[in-house]
Amino acid sequence: MAHAEMNALASLPGGALASTYEAQTLYTTFEPCFMCAATIIGTYGVPQVAFASYDPTWDGLQEAFRRYPVIASRLPKREHLGGPFGVLAYVIHMTGVLRYWPGPYEPHERLAAAGIARCRQLVEDATLTHLLEAGADVVDVAASLWGDLEELAGCAG
Ligand SMILES: [Zn+2]
Structure with missing residues (x-):
């Protein structure tokens, strides 16, 4: 039931004071869902959202x-910010999806089939699992996959 953007906004000091945030931009990993989008502007008055990746599930x-x-x-x-970090957000999410629901899964319309294939490869060789078990954080993961992320960013729409 948790929604990331609504949870983040609810934690702000002062609560929902729409005029407080009217000149702000909310930065987030995925394009917010409809409910979060409505909360962002309707309740908090934030006029703009910058997001790293289109939501692989609800795009x-x-x-x-x-x-x-x-x-x-x-x-x-x-x-949409996109770029290698946008692909990283997508890859992290999709490797989790593919790990628990291996498919078949239609390629995301905004990322070429190469993106799904790379995600499947990361799941199959447990790349992210090995990185996390070695104590890697998100910066370490980005550094480890950077070549792939740059290549896949060229495939993203
Ligand atoms: Zn939401």
Whole structure:
């Protein structure tokens, strides 16, 4: 039931004071879901969200709601940051998904099939598991995979 952006906003001092955050940008790993997006701008007044990656699981949901003008006018402006760190967010998430639900899984429409293939390879050779067991943090993981992340970033839409 937890939603990352709503949880982060709820932890801010002062609670929901929309005018407090009207000049801010919320940075997040994935494009927020519809409920978080509505909370970001509707409750907290944050007009813009910058996200590293499209959500591998729920991508497109905001576009579906944008067909309704009343809702479209109440969503924050979105900026996709992408790049190697965007791919890293995607890879970490998808390796978890593929580990527990091995498929078949349709390639993510915003990342070429090469991205899914690389994620499957990371699951099969337990790359992330080995890194974590060795005490790696996210910076270590990024450094270890950087060549792949740069290559896959070229495949991302
Ligand atoms: Zn959410």
